[in-house]
Amino acid sequence: MLLSTLFLALRSIRRNLLRSFLTILGIVIGVSAVITMVTLGNGATLAVQMQISSLGTNLLMVRPGQRQGPGGPGGGAPSFKEADADAILSQIGGVAAVAPEARAGATVIGNGRNWSTSVTGSNDTWFVTGNWKLASGREFTDEETQSGAAVCIVGETVRREIYGGTRGLGEQLRIKQFSCEVIGVLASKGQGAMGNDQDDTVLVPLRTLQRRVTGNLRVNSLLVSMQDGSDSTRLKAALRDLLRERRKLAAGDDDNFNILDTQQLADTLSGTTKVMTTLLGAVAAVSLLVGGIGIMNIMLVSVTERTREIGLRLAIGALEREVLMQFLIEAVTLAALGGLIGIGIATVASFALAKVMGVPYLFDPTINMLSFVFSACIGVVFGYFPARRAARMDPIEALRHE
Numbered sequence: 029m030l031l032s033t034l035f036l037a038l039r040s041i042r043r044n045l046l047r048s049f050l051t052i053l054g055i056v057i058g059v060s061a062v063i064t065m066v067t068l069g070n071g072a073t074l075a076v077q078m079q080i081s082s083l084g085t086n087l088l089m090v091r092p093g094q095r096q097g098p099g100g101p102g103g104g105a106p107s108f109k110e111a112d113a114d115a116i117l118s119q120i121g122g123v124a125a126v127a128p129e130a131r132a133g134a135t136v137i138g139n140g141r142n143w144s145t146s147v148t149g150s151n152d153t154w155f156v157t158g159n160w161k162l163a164s165g166r167e168f169t170d171e172e173t174q175s176g177a178a179v180c181i182v183g184e185t186v187r188r189e190i191y192g193g194t195r196g197l198g199e200q201l202r203i204k205q206f207s208c209e210v211i212g213v214l215a216s217k218g219q220g221a222m223g224n225d226q227d228d229t230v231l232v233p234l235r236t237l238q239r240r241v242t243g244n245l246r247v248n249s250l251l252v253s254m255q256d257g258s259d260s261t262r263l264k265a266a267l268r269d270l271l272r273e274r275r276k277l278a279a280g281d282d283d284n285f286n287i288l289d290t291q292q293l294a295d296t297l298s299g300t301t302k303v304m305t306t307l308l309g310a311v312a313a314v315s316l317l318v319g320g321i322g323i324m325n326i327m328l329v330s331v332t333e334r335t336r337e338i339g340l341r342l343a344i345g346a347l348e349r350e351v352l353m354q355f356l357i358e359a360v361t362l363a364a365l366g367g368l369i370g371i372g373i374a375t376v377a378s379f380a381l382a383k384v385m386g387v388p389y390l391f392d393p394t395i396n397m398l399s400f401v402f403s404a405c406i407g408v409v410f411g412y413f414p415a416r417r418a419a420r421m422d423p424i425e426a427l428r429h430e
Contacts (some may be wrong), residue, residue: 054319069305149237359411
């Protein structure tokens, strides 16, 4: 019986293909919108996590001042010293590496070209804390770090803008008033979590930057990499106590430095994108309800058009539940067909938009299945009333209908 009822429903849909297509259009749009929004949101969340992880593994960023962001770590707070990094590594357990870092903006010149970039001063530990790899060349030697030698490692953006298609190794690069030898090229990281180009940098030994670029011994930040499994809360408390002691802060004084945990930043940004994804998915799901109302409207019209057919079926012995099932299956079939088409459109749209937005494409079987099931449920909910109306018709009155 179920098979014959399904056959009757499909035959009725096929008789009015254009009307059936327009009926399911709301379901198609709703399902494709929900899946596309959720898929792109998941991709954006993963992109944020990847960008944060590119800053470093289990990384704490310590900077002078009481806050991050616009306005910078200012407030006249004293900078750090290279000895602070050594103290953190030797006195706090659970620390894998500490890199002192200083930065300055400068115009670099080489190969007949110039480029404005950020010059970073640090040591080889900077590669560990910042998760950096070399695409070619080598790191600094201990002698170069200690003596402040005129050597540098360039980011991919600087290499491309200065040296074009060549590797750049062994070339001379002028930074302000001195020239340095390019001994390495950093592997590309791309855009950072804050929208900055991480490859637009030149790395020199810390003492080289201090002596030849900034002219002072300031260290702008300390990059602290935690060991795997370390308790970040305990480690941050120990780090705070040590820095307060070294910076001679009294018990009632506020901290004149701030500690940023990149993992907490990643969790915060990921949570924000997930909330936005849920919100966009919920807004898109409203169109599914609109599609369901469209199915109800067309099913009511169909019941009115087929009143004599319904009366004839009832008159020759068809049961009310059989008529109810026929129209209910017809509504569910329309909704399910719309769901399938919507999934197909969403897959293509999500893949294309992910490429345009520069985020990973993540196929989520859960949201696809939920969207399909929800669209079928829409057919059940909004198709039940027209189906019940058809099943409860008086056969005599239905046969008299013109």
